[in-house]
Structures are given as structure tokens and as C-alpha cells.
Amino acid sequence: MRYRPIIAVALSVLASPASTMASGPQQPAPTPPVKRFDSDSLLNAYKQSINDASHGRYVDASYGLLRKLGIERVEETADPDVVDQWAQVMSTMTGVPTFNTAKGPDFHVPEDQISELRLSSGVPAIQEIVRRARHTRIVILDENHLDPRGRAFGLEVARALRPLGYTVLAAEALKRAADDDDARQKMAQLTADGYSRQSSGYYLDDPVFADFIRQSLALGYRPVTYEKIRTDYSTDAKVAQEQREQDQADNIVTRAVRAYPDAKILIYAGEHHAAERPIAAEGGTLPMMAGLLKRATGIDPLTIDQAGLSPVPMNRPDIDLHKIAAPKAARQSVVLMRHGRPVTVGLLAGSVDLQVVHPPVRMTKGRPVWLAGMARHRASIPATLLPSSGTRLVQAFISSGGEDAIPVDQVLVTQGKPVPTLLLPKARVRYAVQNLPEIVE
Structure with missing residues (x-):
């Protein structure tokens, strides 16, 4: 972004x-x-x-x-x-994203792409990803930083790839490192902990993302951080972006491809970085991490975009692509195909191998239904934690975690309104609350 x-x-x-x-x-x-x-x-x-x-x-x-x-x-x-x-x-x-009305369209979608999108059909996403992932050593899945749903899908992909021999999870969101030694130490600590702390990476403050990492570690994935602590990025936005993309690619080569020469690697990145070809960015056209990595290693990665067809796009097209695509994913997440070939549209059109559409969000008892797919069960909030007035945040933490652990789930509860349920893993939990000083509608 x-x-x-x-x-x-x-x-x-x-x-x-x-x-x-x-x-x-x-x-x-x-x-x-x-x-x-x-x-x-x-x-x-x-x-x-x-x-x-x-x-x-x-x-x-x-x-x-x-x-x-x-x-x-x-x-x-x-x-x-x-x-x-x-x-x-x-x-x-x-767990529910919000439309940002302060944003306007920032790129145009050509008519031929819109036509292809309308004529495309949906194929079960996990099935197609697994089929293609057998033929490479690297899978790159992007996310929309605006939508937690993609992080639950990231866990679905991690689960599906594990039987194929994928054992390394390189994630943009993990804590930045100054150098390779710093990166190894931080990832060794994360592996030893088995869960995300507040210091594990900014986006991991999302309980969905933190649980994606926790469950991936439990599956046997070895974590890799590839963002760099760097204070000398150019003040020119285009140059700084070029420096960042190169840093990411270089670090993945060193810390994942070469460090684990026999391993298969799942890379979980922000939207732009999954592009295999240069794309429009920062007022110019830039090569992105996936393309630089492909050039450096000679490995053709499977690149998957789940951000471009989100209901809340990070980069706003001048047409609602999700509205066109959503009916093709009524029951499950799909990738788009036409005449047996993948269809990709929008910012990453022609730059990724597959484009995912998720079903429209359905709510049950105040919670997104897709959360249950993260191996969770519904649990009532203890009555002693319900607010007698106003609104409070009710949090659940896995008991074995430290005081700085990320909650495994949390919900806002307002006195006098329906009480949402918690969605918890099969583990002992402890609770905490954060009170709003006043109700802000």
C-alpha cells in the first residue's frame, strides 16, 4: 500500500x-x-x-x-x-472489513479484462493450487492487508501444501531483521515459542494472522523473515520501493532458498510483491519481489493473488471487480478460468498465475462463518465478562502463552445488544477485557 x-x-x-x-x-x-x-x-x-x-x-x-x-x-x-x-x-x-469512503479509484480496468472476468468460471481454489504447486518449489500467495479473510485462506493453503513437502513459511509480516544472524535468532525464538508475541510483527496484531502463524508452526513449518531493518531508503518513493523489492528477494534467496536447499517454500506477501512482471507502482513501472526472485533463482514460482478481487481492494479500481466475481464463488473460494486458462484482471493482470475469489462473508451469532474453518469451536463469553453498560473488548488468550501473546480471538460487546460468540481452538484459554471509556457509534 x-x-x-x-x-x-x-x-x-x-x-x-x-x-x-x-x-x-x-x-x-x-x-x-x-x-x-x-x-x-x-x-x-x-x-x-x-x-x-x-x-x-x-x-x-x-x-x-x-x-x-x-x-x-x-x-x-x-x-x-x-x-x-x-x-x-x-x-x-x-474480523469484518470496512469500506474506506475516503479513497477514490486509482487505476483503470480495461474493457477486455472486464469481459474476461464476466465470462470466466470458478474452479475450487485449493484443488487447483495443489495441482500446480506439485510442479514448483516456491508458492507465493499475496494478501490484502485490509481483509483478515485472506489470512485464514493462507492457513488453508499452508495445510494443503504440507503433504507436498512444503516446510518453510516466509512471511512479509514477520519481524524485520537487521541481517541474516538477527533473522535466524528471531525465527529461532518464534519457533521455540510456538506462537506470535506483540513483538513478532506489526500485522500479527490481528488474531487471525497470529493464529495462521501459530498453526503453521504446529504443522512443522519453519518461519523465515525477509523484510529488512533499513534506515537509508531513498526519500524518492519509486527508488525506495525498488530498494525494498530487491531487499526482499535477496533475503528470501539467502534465508530460505539457500538456507533450506531441499525444502519447498510458501511465501506469504502483500499484494504488489507477488507480481512476476513489472507493474505500475509509485508513479512508474517497477519489478517486484516475485519477478526478482524468479530471475535470481531460475525457479518459476506459482503466484497467487487473493487481493485484487477483494470487496475492499487496497488499490481501488474504477469498477467493482468483486461484485462481478463474487457470484462465481457462492460456496467456496475459487480461482477463475476460461477455456482451461487462468483469468487474471486488475493491477496484477498477467503478472500472477492464479487469482482467487472468496465467497461473500456470512455472519452467524455476530461472527464471520469462515472463522470456524480455522479449527475452532463456538464458545459463549463468560457472564462475568459482559459489560453492565457501554462497550468493551473481550479477549481470549491461549493459557500457555506469555503476557505479550496475541489474543486467539476477541470481540466487541455492547450492553443491550446481541452478544457475539467467541471462536476458540481446543486449548485452555484465559480472558481479558479492554473497556471503552464511552460508546462511540
Whole structure:
């Protein structure tokens, strides 16, 4: 995700936190007047929210972000990055993404791609991924940072690839490392722990993502971090992006391909990085990590995009691609085919091998149905944790984890409204709560 000018330089070394949505863009209630903020106020509030989320302070990172700006509703700011940050944190408490109305279209989808999309058919995604993954050593699956659903699918893919001999999970979201020795130490600690801590990586503050990592470790995957701690990225956004893509590819070669010469590797990355061919980015055309990795290793990876056809795209096309694609995935996640060939559209058209469409989100007892696919069972919130007034965040942690562990599940509960269920693994859990000082509708 690209930063707008007020954030670009100060946060260039961070992977941008993001926003989210449900079974179709949920348009908000009539919006209040939009307030204007100076760039320092926006940047300070944004950075504080990132810090709060990184330390497990979800309520402060979401509702506190609004209070820091002196507003009660997110619709009162027109800054798309601030809205993304708020919505990304909210999705960690609900599992449901939110449409960012502060964003407008930023690329055009040609008519021929739209026609291909309409004429395509859906083929079961996991089945097709497994079939193709047998013929390579590297699978690259991207995600939309705005939508937790993709992380549950990442676990589905990890499970399906394990019997084929895939044993390494390289993830963009894992904690950045200064060098190869630092990376080995951090990944050795993660493996020994068997679960994600608040320090394991920013996006892992999402319980869905943290559980994807936890369950992958339990399956026997060896984790690899490939983002670099670097303070000398160019202040030119295009050059900085080129440097980052090359760093990623170089680190994967060293820490995964060469470090585990007989292993098969699943790489889980942000959307752009899965492109095998140069794509439009940062005002130019840039080679991305997948293409650089292919060139460096001579290995043709299986590249899979699940971001471009999301109901909440990170990069906004000028047509609702998800609305066209969703009917093809009524019952299960599918990849799109026509005449036996994959169909890919949008930003990564022709740059990835497969494009995934997930079914529209269905809710049961206040929770997305897809969460149950992560080997979880429904559990009622203990009555003693229900709020007597206002709203609170109820969290469940696996008991064996440390005090800085990521919750395995969490939900917002408001007194007087239907109580959602928790979705928990078969493990002993402990509970915690975070209270909202006031209800913010």
C-alpha cells in the first residue's frame, strides 16, 4: 500500500497498516461534516495508533485514534491513511472489513479484462493450487492487508501444501531483521515459542494472522523473515520501493532458498510483491519481489493473488471487480478460468498465475462463518465478562502463552445488544477485557 505525502517519509520503513470490509461494501450512515487537520496532527495520531496496536492496546489504537483527532466518528476525517489505520485495527476486533469512503479509484480496468472476468468460471481454489504447486518449489500467495479473510485462506493453503513437502513459511509480516544472524535468532525464538508475541510483527496484531502463524508452526513449518531493518531508503518513493523489492528477494534467496536447499517454500506477501512482471507502482513501472526472485533463482514460482478481487481492494479500481466475481464463488473460494486458462484482471493482470475469489462473508451469532474453518469451536463469553453498560473488548488468550501473546480471538460487546460468540481452538484459554471509556457509534 502506498502512503500519501504526509506519511511517506516518516513511515517509509513500515508496511502500511490497513483497512477492511464485509459481504459487500458496507456504506456508513449519513456522514457528519468532515473536519480538516494539519499534517502534524494526522501524523502524530497515526503513529500513536500504530504504537498502541503494536502493544495490544486495540481500543486505544482505534477509538483512541479518533479521540486524539477530536472526533467521534471516522467519517469525520477525509484522510484515507488514517481511515485505513482505524479500520485495520477495527477488523482485528471484528474480523469484518470496512469500506474506506475516503479513497477514490486509482487505476483503470480495461474493457477486455472486464469481459474476461464476466465470462470466466470458478474452479475450487485449493484443488487447483495443489495441482500446480506439485510442479514448483516456491508458492507465493499475496494478501490484502485490509481483509483478515485472506489470512485464514493462507492457513488453508499452508495445510494443503504440507503433504507436498512444503516446510518453510516466509512471511512479509514477520519481524524485520537487521541481517541474516538477527533473522535466524528471531525465527529461532518464534519457533521455540510456538506462537506470535506483540513483538513478532506489526500485522500479527490481528488474531487471525497470529493464529495462521501459530498453526503453521504446529504443522512443522519453519518461519523465515525477509523484510529488512533499513534506515537509508531513498526519500524518492519509486527508488525506495525498488530498494525494498530487491531487499526482499535477496533475503528470501539467502534465508530460505539457500538456507533450506531441499525444502519447498510458501511465501506469504502483500499484494504488489507477488507480481512476476513489472507493474505500475509509485508513479512508474517497477519489478517486484516475485519477478526478482524468479530471475535470481531460475525457479518459476506459482503466484497467487487473493487481493485484487477483494470487496475492499487496497488499490481501488474504477469498477467493482468483486461484485462481478463474487457470484462465481457462492460456496467456496475459487480461482477463475476460461477455456482451461487462468483469468487474471486488475493491477496484477498477467503478472500472477492464479487469482482467487472468496465467497461473500456470512455472519452467524455476530461472527464471520469462515472463522470456524480455522479449527475452532463456538464458545459463549463468560457472564462475568459482559459489560453492565457501554462497550468493551473481550479477549481470549491461549493459557500457555506469555503476557505479550496475541489474543486467539476477541470481540466487541455492547450492553443491550446481541452478544457475539467467541471462536476458540481446543486449548485452555484465559480472558481479558479492554473497556471503552464511552460508546462511540
